[in-house]
Amino acid sequence: MTNTCLTLEGVSFTLADGRVLFSDLNEVFDQRRTGLVGRNGAGKSVLARLMSGELPPSSGRIVRGGAVHYLSQHIAEEGTVASLAGVHATLAALERIENGSADPADFDVVGERWDIRECLQQELDSNGLPHLRPDTPAAALSGGEAMRVSLIAAWLSGASFLILDEPSNHLDRANRLELMAQLRRWPRGLLVISHDRELLEQMERIVELSPLGLRSYGGGYSFYAEYKRAERESAQRQLEQRKLERKRETQAMREQQERQERRLAKGASDGRDANQAKILLGGQKNRAQGTTGKLRQQHVAQRDALAQRVLEAARQVAPDASVAMHALAGPQAASLRLVELEDVGLPYVPQATRTINLAITGRQRIGVTGPNGCGKSTLLKLLAGQVTPLTGVCVVTARTAYLDQQLAGLAPQRSAIQHLLDANREGGESMLRTHLAQIGLDAQLATAPVGTLSGGERLKVALACALYAHPPAQLLLLDEPSNHLDLAALEALEAMLRQYQGALMVVSHDETFMQALRLTHRLHAGTEGWRMVEV
Secondary structure, eight states, rough: OOOOEEEEEEEEOOOTTTTTTEEEEEEESSSSEEEEEEOOTTTTTHHHHHHHTTSSOEEEEEESSSSSEEEEEEEOOOOOOOHHOOOHHHHHHHHHHTOOOOHHHHHHHHTTTTHHHHHHHHHHOOOOOOOOOOSSSSSSSHHHHHHHHHHHHHHHHHSSEEEEEEETTTOOOOHHHHHHHHHHHOOSSEEEEEEHHHTTTOOOEOOOOTEEEEEEEEEEEHHHHHHHHHHHHHHHHHHHHHHHHHHHHHHHHHHHHHHHHHHHHHHHHHHHHHHHHHHHHHHHHHHHHHHHHHHHHHHHHHHHHHHHHHHHHHHHHHHGGOOOOOOOOOOOOTTOOOEEEEEEEOOTTTTGEEEEEOOOOOOOOOEEEOTTSHHHHHHHHHHTTOOOOSSSEEEOOSSSEEOOTTTOOOOSSBHHHHHHHHHHHOOOOHHHHHHHTTOOOOHHHHBBBBGGHHHHHHHHHHHHHHTTTTSOSSSSEESSSTTOOHHHHHHHHHHHHHHHOSSEEESOOOOHHTTOOOOOOEEEEEETTTEEEEO
């Protein structure tokens, strides 16, 4: 029997603009490792904040069996390592006591954690961060380092329940594996919001948030994916069956109505031929018309019932509506020389990977891997013309489209369609809106300021600007494009990139994603420098 850690009872949340994000959610979360999945914009992060107590629900209640620690996917850039690790107040109180403070409040803050300084340093050491100190500014950390320090806050929290929102984002391969090992060791309640399929495979169950509410699936990601596939196929078959039933019954009603009208016409004709009294003919006509009227009422009710059955079946299919992405670039010659780097010195990277020699031709598909901080993102910025090399010869003749991790090219106050029109003045607004709709950004989201969108929705906007630019790019430069994308969009991106006939360079720590792209080469950055191998 598992222990209940957190319970949702009729929980609903309404946004400031009056839109209902979700309603009447009921679920029990226990000590099983649970993954929460759902479409971008479904409200997963909002639900996490409700469960942690950071936000109140619009209605319903949340019962917590103990302390809840919540890790947001948006790591604060202000403060220090100590504040990111959640121990700043404790360390400050401990220092005041060591300096002679007798304030009871300081002793209350420290509690039993007299060894917190040593515990923090031990966690930093074990997470590959021995060079950091409690007072190191958070702004000086890389994205991967900030995430690892924030995870230390979870391990040190002593909470009964952890809620981790996209914890594998920005982590390199080694640290992703270590995260999975730590989660397997975690002894209490755990909810992980993620689209990382390898991480989700480690979960003991998957809970999906959709317009239909919360739905629990046993097992890890592969079980969930297979069950969802069967569920979608069953829902589609049920919808087709309901449509067929409506067609058949509508035809039967039409034939029944026609027969009734023929009988009514024949009765009137027979009455006239038989020279019956007018009063008798009038009575027969009224009875026949009454029967016809009742029949019409019955048919209206039947049609309404049939339409409702089709609508209910369609609702089971609609939440999983397909996502489509299309790359506009046509095929280009494999021999086309796009990039030549000769003894190029990369700024801001370690000595081992500072110098690179690289040539990229028209059809190469390169996956770039290596630990955090080795220069992968810097290399993409160099190719995109955003970084100047320290030394060497850098020749980039290709038209490039660059997607950075921070989505720096998006202005928060401008809409998706405005950004896309800037990237493609030739396509026409109608076609561009269609492209946005196909990746899950409907008319309302397409015109909303991108600063109001979810992380996954903003990433879709940036992807659209890269994929649908005019003239089309000859070289796609994608830095962690799978971060924040929901599973349906991720699969659509994989399918599009497999069919893309130009050159591409993709930085990712998501091995499942990389294996799906049909790469031609792997470029790895390590202690021995940059090494390109053919796949």
